[in-house]
Amino acid sequence: MPDFSDGAEVAHAAKREARTALLARRRALTAPRRAAAATRVQAELTALVRRLRPTRMTGYVPVGSEPGGPDLPDALRAALPAGADLLLPVLRDDLDLDWAPYAGPGTLVAAGRGMREPDGPRLGRTAIVGATLVVVPALAVDRRGLRLGRGGGSYDRALARVPAATLTMALLHDGELLPALPAQPHDRPVGAALTPSDGLLTLPLPASVDHAMG
Secondary structure, X not given: XXXXXXXXXXXXXXXXXXXXXXXXXXXXXXXXXXXXXXXXXXXXXHXXXXXXXXXXXXXXXXXXXXXXXXOHHHHHHHHOOOOOEEEEEEEOOOOOEEEXXXXXXXXXXXXXXXXXXXXXXXXXXXXXXXXXXXXXXXXXXXXXXXXXXXXXOHHHHHHOOOOXXXXXEEEOOOOOEEOOOOOOOOOOEOOEEEEOXXXXXXXXXXXXXXXXXX
16 A cells, blocks of 8 residues: 655655656766766676676666666677576566566567567566576665665566575666665665676665765
8 A cells, every 4th residue: 555654755755856866967978978888887797797607687678878778688698608598677567577588689679668678478577586686777776775766666576576695786877876865665675786987886885985975
């Protein structure tokens, strides 16, 4: 049941304001800066994938100014060991996420909210449970690991299904790892963030690093 308390309304309004500011900041990034950030994020993430050698991981297709670049799925697929699965999200009508394997260039189709998704068979909402590396988008993450998404709640529901021991991470631009974000009870944290300048950061971060963030 939705929480209509004063505290929930304040948090909801604060999140909406933060989204507006963060999206405006992303839109202001120049094409060269976006390309440079995508190159660094891809390099860090693919190096991690080669070290971890997951047999199943999740990714996504960045859209617009999202970090990682539109060819991120191809870079991840090339870094995975032979026979491993890269699952990409498929947005359901109820805004929950199904998952489908990425089979390579030419297998993505346009979907709602500007997303592109695989045209192959759906594996169900619980397919994410078997992933050993879960990579998700975010507008920002704070030092506690709490992430701010676009407001649909899709990834909060998906992350709620992920075992606690699974490595979950969000891809960010520089300046999007913040000291604190407004949060509500349904918000799910991630265990790591990856930024172009700082690389992979394990969360939560100690309060002593707050002065270096934001």
